[in-house]
Amino acid sequence: MKTFKWTLVLCIALASCNIDMPQEKHSSFETMTVKKSDIELPYKFSARMKGQNDVTVSPQISGQLMKICVTEGQQVRRGQTLFVIDSRNAQHEVESAQANLQAAQANLTAAQAQANSAKLEFDSNKNLFDKKIVSSYMLENSRNSYNQALAAVSQAKAAIAQAQSAVNHAKVNLGFCTITAPVSGVIGEISVRAGDQVSPMTQMTILSGNTTMFAEFSVTESVVEALVKSGMKAAEVDKYISNLPPAMFVMKNGTEYPFQGHVVSLTGVVNASTGSLTCKVSFPNPDGHLYSGIQGSVVMPFSEKDVIVIPQNAVVRLQDKSLVYKVKADSTATAVDVTTEDPGNGKDFIVTTGLREGDKIVTVGANNVTEGMRVLYPETTESKSEDKK
Numbered sequence: 001m002k003t004f005k006w007t008l009v010l011c012i013a014l015a016s017c018n019i020d021m022p023q024e025k026h027s028s029f030e031t032m033t034v035k036k037s038d039i040e041l042p043y044k045f046s047a048r049m050k051g052q053n054d055v056t057v058s059p060q061i062s063g064q065l066m067k068i069c070v071t072e073g074q075q076v077r078r079g080q081t082l083f084v085i086d087s088r089n090a091q092h093e094v095e096s097a098q099a100n101l102q103a104a105q106a107n108l109t110a111a112q113a114q115a116n117s118a119k120l121e122f123d124s125n126k127n128l129f130d131k132k133i134v135s136s137y138m139l140e141n142s143r144n145s146y147n148q149a150l151a152a153v154s155q156a157k158a159a160i161a162q163a164q165s166a167v168n169h170a171k172v173n174l175g176f177c178t179i180t181a182p183v184s185g186v187i188g189e190i191s192v193r194a195g196d197q198v199s200p201m202t203q204m205t206i207l208s209g210n211t212t213m214f215a216e217f218s219v220t221e222s223v224v225e226a227l228v229k230s231g232m233k234a235a236e237v238d239k240y241i242s243n244l245p246p247a248m249f250v251m252k253n254g255t256e257y258p259f260q261g262h263v264v265s266l267t268g269v270v271n272a273s274t275g276s277l278t279c280k281v282s283f284p285n286p287d288g289h290l291y292s293g294i295q296g297s298v299v300m301p302f303s304e305k306d307v308i309v310i311p312q313n314a315v316v317r318l319q320d321k322s323l324v325y326k327v328k329a330d331s332t333a334t335a336v337d338v339t340t341e342d343p344g345n346g347k348d349f350i351v352t353t354g355l356r357e358g359d360k361i362v363t364v365g366a367n368n369v370t371e372g373m374r375v376l377y378p379e380t381t382e383s384k385s386e387d388k389k
Contacts, residue, residue, distance in 0.1 A: 029375050030364035031327055032314075036357050038305045041343035041350075045279070047217035047249070049294040051208040055183055059085060060176040062199040070187050075288040076207070078184045083192075083204060087177035094170040101163035108156035115149035122146040183209035186291060212282055213290040215249055215261065215298050219277040241266055244300070247281045251296040259284050261298070304343075308351040314363040315340060315349055324355065325362040325369045333362055333369045 067084040070076060122142040128134040188206035192198060246260040261283035281298055283290060315338070316323045322340055325333040338354030355361070362369055369375070 029362045029366075029369065031360050031375070032310070032363050034308055034310065034351075034355050034357055034359040034361060036306045036308055038303065039307065039309055040301050040303050041345055041348070042299045042301050043343065044250075044297045044299050045217040045219070047215040047281070047296060047298045049249075049283075049290055049292060049296070050214050050216060051185060051210045051292040052212045052214065053183060053209040054292065055185075055207045055209065057082060057179065057182075057204045057207055058200055058202055059083070059179060059198050059204065060200060061085065061090070061173055062197070063087075063089070063177065065192055065194055065196045065198050068190065068192070068194055070190075072187055072190055072205075074187045076181045076184065076187060078181055080181045081178055082181055082187070082207075083179040085177040085179070085198065087174055090170065090174040090177050094167065094174050097163065097166040097170040101160065101167050104156065104159040104163040108153065108160055111149065111152040111156040115146070115153050118142070118146035118149035179204070181207055183207060184211050185209040186288060208292045210285050210288060210290060210292070213285045213292075214264070215247075215281045215283060215296075217279055217281075217298055219266070219279050245302070246300075248299045249281075249283055249290075249296055250299055251294065257283065257290070259286075304350065308355055308357070309343075309348050310351055310355075310361065311363050312347055312349055314361055314366050316366050316369075324351075325366055325375075326355070327360040327362060327375055331375050333371070333373050333375050335371055 063085040065083060066086050069081045069083065076082070122139075122145070125134055125139045125142040129136065129139045185208045188208060190205045192202065192204050196202075198204065241263050244263045246262060249257040249261060251257065261281040263279060264282045265280045266277055310324070314324055316325070316335075322338050323335045324338050326336050327333055336354050339352045340349040341352060343350055362375060
């Protein structure tokens with residue numbers, strides 16, 4: 001009796017001191033009912049940008065570099081002047097070749113005149129021979145002279161062709177003194193300076209053609225398996241590619257490139273070490289904002305039909321297992337093994353095995369659930385209406 005009185009006195013004293021007595025608290029969990037639905041999820045693939053073609057710029061002739069017309073990192077168009085080599089020797093070769101051509105043309109004129117005279121003499125002797133005025137010796141002699149004149153004309157024409165070829169070659173060499181951009185793109189590191197002696201072995205810079213850029217990435221093994229299961233043949237790859245949705249490129253800093261890309265190739269050989277396919281997406285680059293070597297993510301929206309999608313916080317990782325706590329009829333939780341796929345949106349998982357439509361699972365608070373724990377539902381309008389039923 002004394003013990004009870006002391007206990008009562010102690011409780012009254014604590015209450016008078018405004019000290020709260022510890023109360024039992026129940027953890028609340030959020031749940032959801034599993035349903036199948038059709039969804040569109042953005043799949044992300046790590047990718048690296050490459051230029052349409054990277055061209056090594058080297059001179060075609062040897063000479064002294066007189067002028068550098070561009071700077072490193074400059075955007076240039078096809079045909080734009082990049083470097084200028086001393087052209088004085090090449091210009092002299094052009095003038096010399098043109099002089100030789102003029103001399104050959106003069107020789108041809110003289111040879112043709114000689115041939116015309118030889119023909120007149122031959123025709124005259126032939127007429128006189130027919131009248132038996134001149135001998136056959138004179139006729140044959142004039143014939144030989146005419147044939148020799150014709151041969152001289154042929155030689156003069158060949159000399160003109162050779163001289164013309166020399167002129168063309170000299171003009172080509174003169175043109176090589178001005179080095180232009182073979183493609184539109186961005187100038188890389190320039191390894192020469194004005195005044196340097198350059199030759200065809202000199203690498204002056206690398207021009208990265210970037211009017212069109214390609215993002216290359218590996219397609220995941222799950223996609224490869226889907227293609228294999230669908231029985232796709234090699235001849236059907238192009239059709240499959242043409243039906244793929246447009247892609248976006250997101251840089252590492254989160255900036256989204258404003259132009260859409262399209263898949264242009266999908267290798268038909270699976271990499272033995274990674275079990276993946278290499279995919280290439282082309283992106284237009286009219287403003288030159290993309291460069292070779294840029295890393296980021298290719299984002300492609302894919303439609304998934306009749307799939308179970310649950311939030312990532314509903315999945316509990318335990319070593320090599322993925323667990324989801326399913327709520328039984330008596331409101332207690334039991335762990336079930338599930339296999340999932342990550343759609344890449346950072347918030348959901350697609351469940352491939354372990355759950356069925358209509359199952360109720362714990363979402364918020366799943367990490368605090370233990371096997372057999374009674375799950376208390378938060379009071380909601382929905383639960384009240386269900387209780388009335």
